[in-house]
Amino acid sequence: MPIIEVDHLSKEFRLGQLTSLGQALRNGASRLLGRPMAGRAPFKALDDVSFSVEPGEVLGIIGHNGAGKSTLLKILAGISQPTRGRVAVRGRVAPLIEVGAGLVPDMTGRENVFLNASILGMKRAEIKRKFDAIVAFAELEEFIDTPVKRYSSGMQVRLGFSIATSVEAEILIVDEVLAVGDLAFQRKCFDRMEHLIKSGGRTVLLVSHNIRQVARICTRGLLLDHGRTVIDGDPVEVSEVFFSQSNHKIEAQALAAAGRQGQIVSSGEVELEEVRLFDGRGSEVATIEVGSPLRFRARLRLARACRGIEFVVGIHRTDFVYLTAAGSRDVLPDATFAAGVHEIEYVLPNCPFAPGTYSFRIVVVERNGRTMFQAESLRPFTVRSDRVVALNNSWRLLELPTELRIDRTSFVFNECRQDSPVKEGAA
Amino acid sequence: MTTVFTNIFQYRELIATLAWKNVVVRYKQAYLGLAWTVAKPLMMMLIFSLLRTFVGIDSGGVPYPVLAFAALMPWMFFQESASEGVQSVVGNAHLIRKIYFPREVFPLTAVVTKLVEFAINFAILIGLMVWFGIAPGPQALWVPLILLYTMMAALTLALFGAALNVYYRDVGQMLPVLLSLLMYASPVIYPLHLVQQKLLEQRAAGEWSELLYTLYTANPLAGIIDAFQRVMLKGLPPDLGAMLPGMAVVAIALPVSYFMFKRAEADFADVI
Numbered sequence: 001m002p003i004i005e006v007d008h009l010s011k012e013f014r015l016g017q018l019t020s021l022g023q024a025l026r027n028g029a030s031r032l033l034g035r036p037m038a039g040r041a042p043f044k045a046l047d048d049v050s051f052s053v054e055p056g057e058v059l060g061i062i063g064h065n066g067a068g069k070s071t072l073l074k075i076l077a078g079i080s081q082p083t084r085g086r087v088a089v090r091g092r093v094a095p096l097i098e099v100g101a102g103l104v105p106d107m108t109g110r111e112n113v114f115l116n117a118s119i120l121g122m123k124r125a126e127i128k129r130k131f132d133a134i135v136a137f138a139e140l141e142e143f144i145d146t147p148v149k150r151y152s153s154g155m156q157v158r159l160g161f162s163i164a165t166s167v168e169a170e171i172l173i174v175d176e177v178l179a180v181g182d183l184a185f186q187r188k189c190f191d192r193m194e195h196l197i198k199s200g201g202r203t204v205l206l207v208s209h210n211i212r213q214v215a216r217i218c219t220r221g222l223l224l225d226h227g228r229t230v231i232d233g234d235p236v237e238v239s240e241v242f243f244s245q246s247n248h249k250i251e252a253q254a255l256a257a258a259g260r261q262g263q264i265v266s267s268g269e270v271e272l273e274e275v276r277l278f279d280g281r282g283s284e285v286a287t288i289e290v291g292s293p294l295r296f297r298a299r300l301r302l303a304r305a306c307r308g309i310e311f312v313v314g315i316h317r318t319d320f321v322y323l324t325a326a327g328s329r330d331v332l333p334d335a336t337f338a339a340g341v342h343e344i345e346y347v348l349p350n351c352p353f354a355p356g357t358y359s360f361r362i363v364v365v366e367r368n369g370r371t372m373f374q375a376e377s378l379r380p381f382t383v384r385s386d387r388v389v390a391l392n393n394s395w396r397l398l399e400l401p402t403e404l405r406i407d408r409t410s411f412v413f414n415e416c417r418q419d420s421p422v423k424e425g426a427a
Numbered sequence: 428m429t430t431v432f433t434n435i436f437q438y439r440e441l442i443a444t445l446a447w448k449n450v451v452v453r454y455k456q457a458y459l460g461l462a463w464t465v466a467k468p469l470m471m472m473l474i475f476s477l478l479r480t481f482v483g484i485d486s487g488g489v490p491y492p493v494l495a496f497a498a499l500m501p502w503m504f505f506q507e508s509a510s511e512g513v514q515s516v517v518g519n520a521h522l523i524r525k526i527y528f529p530r531e532v533f534p535l536t537a538v539v540t541k542l543v544e545f546a547i548n549f550a551i552l553i554g555l556m557v558w559f560g561i562a563p564g565p566q567a568l569w570v571p572l573i574l575l576y577t578m579m580a581a582l583t584l585a586l587f588g589a590a591l592n593v594y595y596r597d598v599g600q601m602l603p604v605l606l607s608l609l610m611y612a613s614p615v616i617y618p619l620h621l622v623q624q625k626l627l628e629q630r631a632a633g634e635w636s637e638l639l640y641t642l643y644t645a646n647p648l649a650g651i652i653d654a655f656q657r658v659m660l661k662g663l664p665p666d667l668g669a670m671l672p673g674m675a676v677v678a679i680a681l682p683v684s685y686f687m688f689k690r691a692e693a694d695f696a697d698v699i
Contacts, residue, residue, distance in 0.1 A: 013697065074696065077526070077527055078527035079523075079524065079525070079526065079527045079696045080696045080697055081693040081694065095525070095526055095527075102521070102522055102525070102526070104448060104452060106451075106452045106455045106456065107448065107451060107452065107455070111448075111451065114444060115444055115445075115448050118440055118441050118444040118445075119441065119444075119445075119522065119526060119528075120526065121441075121528070123440060124440050124444075147455075
């Protein structure tokens with residue numbers, strides 16, 4: 001028998017201002033007279049969601065901001081009621097929704113343990129029994145009689161997490177709480193979560209933006225988008241779908257940004273007319289595969305004829321780390337450019353960047369070094385990798401053709417994924 | 428209806444803990460601490476006593492300061508329970524949005540918190556009685572029941588008001604004004620027997636007198652304050668005749684108020 005059953009669940013919110021007392025009275029009068037009331041458009045936070053969870057399952061719920069994850073958890077925790085549909089939760093629920101929510105600054109750590117734990121539904125005797133363990137886990141033995149307002153924010157979160165995870169319940173609802181404290185404590189929290197999840201066969205619902213974490217500790221994933229279930233199943237598969245969805249979103253944003261023409265500082269002598277990006281086959285694109293050719297074309301209009309100027313084209317990251325630059329002085333050291341339109345082409349035979357979003361930059365410099373024109377964030381584009389398992393993006397800037405060799409005698413072959421030893425290498 | 432009591436019983440520890448928190452937080456950084464609880468009724472008592480020297484209120488054989496203090500205690504308990512109860516749901520918005528337990532815990536906690544202050548004031552009353560040489564009789568055993576009734580009267584207002592306050596914060600603004608008016612319609616400054624004298628004996632309003640008296644006592648506080656003064660200071664049992672209309676009002680209004688609170692409760696987290 002499933003421990004949680006969600007059946008055609010919908011949740012609607014009314015957007016806009018809460019009606020004033022006067023409006024409410026007028027609405028009430030209209031209702032009595034049978035006239036239409038002034039309404040507001042409903043917003044569907046959850047739209048016909050159905051799923052069920054068996055005891056012991058660890059369900060990771062992922063989705064973009066506003067996908068309905070938190071609304072779903074709130075309904076499961078009984079905080080909010082569904083507009084339509086049915087929810088059955090069979091067991092005690094411990095909601096770890098935003099740890100430390102109930103800490104009272106004026107009270108000491110000790111007082112807060114008792115207060116917060118009873119808010120979370122623990123009995124006094126149970127709190128007394130667990131008190132030392134709670135304090136020890138939070139590493140706050142010395143400060144337990146200090147008012148919480150004197151705590152650092154990390155200490156507060158540690159205390160909150162420690163109390164919240166001490167609650168004994170069949171169902172654990174966790175909303176983005178693992179990213180707390182310093183690295184050492186995060187590690188500890190993570191271990192505790194894994195322990196809670198894997199021991200005792202508890203049912204866990206985990207909402208997280210850390211998709212790797214979901215893929216790692218969950219037995220099942222649920223991807224929500226605009227209140228609807230996109231995919232429900234194997235966590236690795238679900239996170240793949242999420243990643244590709246994210247990429248589409250980033251691309252869409254980049255394209256929207258491209259319409260704004262980036263940031264341009266010009267002396268008036270140079271004007272940017274057009275920027276376009278092509279792939280190796282010559283079709284206009286916004287996404288480039290790692291290692292494939294890239295062709296960038298810009299049209300600039302010069303107001304007057306200029307001698308000895310240099311055109312520089314480069315690529316930068318969204319955080320303005322300049323990655324490449326190529327100048328025209330190498331090829332045309334002392335040319336005179338006539339007034340009118342000039343076309344510049346910048347070619348990268350195999351795009352070496354790690355997956356992410358990048359933009360172009362164009363600078364026009366006079367012979368004496370004066371900058372006549374500078375444009376950044378031009379034609380944003382994303383670089384995509386076809387790797388099966390995504391590599392942590394913060395581990396590298398470039399993705400160069402590399403080979404990683406591992407001595408085949410040093411590991412037991414059948415414990416590895418079939419493609420792992422040879423194909424997974426990258427710089 | 429039984430769920431009401433099972434809920435209260437099941438969440439009694441939480442209510443106690445939250446009430447303890449309210450008391451602790453309130454006086455944590457105040458130098459005089461809980462002394463502030465008694466400051467207000469004591470000052471009011473002094474002002475009333477001063478006022479009495481101008482207008483002359485017949486206190487019926489009991490020293491007026493004690494009589495006034497014994498009226499102020501249940502009145503303030505009611506007034507503060509009701510107004511804090513009304514604010515309690517909105518005031519705990521952060522908890523409402525984060526965690527579920529039956530929401531009536533908040534108004535109940537507000538009332539229980541005030542019970543602590545009532546207990547402190549009770550000690551002061553005993554002190555005053557000793558000073559004026561009044562000994563409480565066995566009738567004082569009525570006090571817990573009177574208190575329970577006062578709590579029910581306060582909850583009648585608090586539950587309904589708290590739910591409405593979630594939607595319209597006007598309620599929280601309006602209530603103190605209404606309550607301060609209600610004080611003059613309750614036998615706080617003057618004792619109930621003056622009202623009885625005027626209406627029942629002198630029949631000041633002619634044929635309307637009885638009706639007016641019933642209307643006056645429909646305010647539960649009329650009966651409560653009088654009963655408290657009688658059992659504590661006069662050694663008399665509560666005047667049930669003066670209490671019945673108020674009791675009828677509470678008996679009807681409290682379930683209605685609770686029902687409306689529970690109806691609104693489901694949407695608190697979304698609206699607050």
